[in-house]
Amino acid sequence: MITPGSNITDRFAIVREDMHRRYGQYFYADTIDALLDEKIAQAKATAKIETFLPVTVEREVSSELEQRAEAAGRSGTARPEILFVCERNAGRSQLASAITHQAVGDRVFVRSVGLNPSGGIDPQVLEVLQERGVPTGHMYQKEIVPRTVHRASVVVLMGVDEVPGIPGDRVVRWDIADPAGQPIEKVREIADDVEAHVKNLLDELGKTNFNAA
Structure with a gap:
């Protein structure tokens, strides 16, 4: 559920x-965004209380996208989702998600989070x-907050000693060095x-067309 007390913009x-997570495999991002913007504008124009607007918009957009997908004959299993986790979300998880x-x-939904994100993304990582x-x-x-972590197909832990409370069908650990402070x-x-490591994981998930540099 969306947290009722959250800021309306954040919600x-x-x-x-x-x-995007649920329908990105069926529609272009611009199509989803345009529909969302339309429904948000309509909801704000008529609502006297904003508290439940995000829930209403979510239901309306989801319903319309479901109808469009069905009409276009688009169906199938959901995209695999990989969640990369490290301590600060500054180095390893950023490298893994970007690569x-x-x-x-869009054939795989990719997310990265940090248990204690701080200090910004490592500039050396960005350069590489x-x-x-x-x-x-x-x-x-990004930190772990309500409704920004979904049940993933695979949760990849890097440099995290204990498995955090992150929903996932499978949890794996990658023994990868921390780039912080490295030349x-x-x-x-x-x-x-x-x-x-990414290539091996994608092979396991049946996503074998590896295009990274």
Whole structure:
């Protein structure tokens, strides 16, 4: 459930994230966003109380997208979801999520979070990703908060000693060095290690067309 006490803007952002997660395999991102923007504008124009607007919008958008998908004959199992977790969401989990998304695009839903995100994304990590042609403009640190962590197909833990309360069908651990404070040459080696692990995981999930640099 969406947390009722959340800021209304944050709650709409969560709804948007949910819709992309659930329907991104069937529709372009612009199509989902346009429908969301339309429904949000309509809801705000007529509502006297905003408390339940995100829930109402979520239901309306979900219903319409379901109808569109059915009418277009689009069906099938949901996309696999991979959740990458590290302590600060500054290095390893960012590398893994960015490389995975570059490799398979929207065929896998990719998320990264930190148990205690702080300090911003490691600039060395951003530099190495940019060297490899991996987009970084969309990247930001994220913590585990209600409704931003869904049940994932695989939860990948890196540098986390205990399994946190994160829903997932399978939990795996990757023994990958922390890039924090490392020279750029070492961060490049870590990125290679991450890419090798990502490739193996995607092979397991049946997403074998690996396109990373």
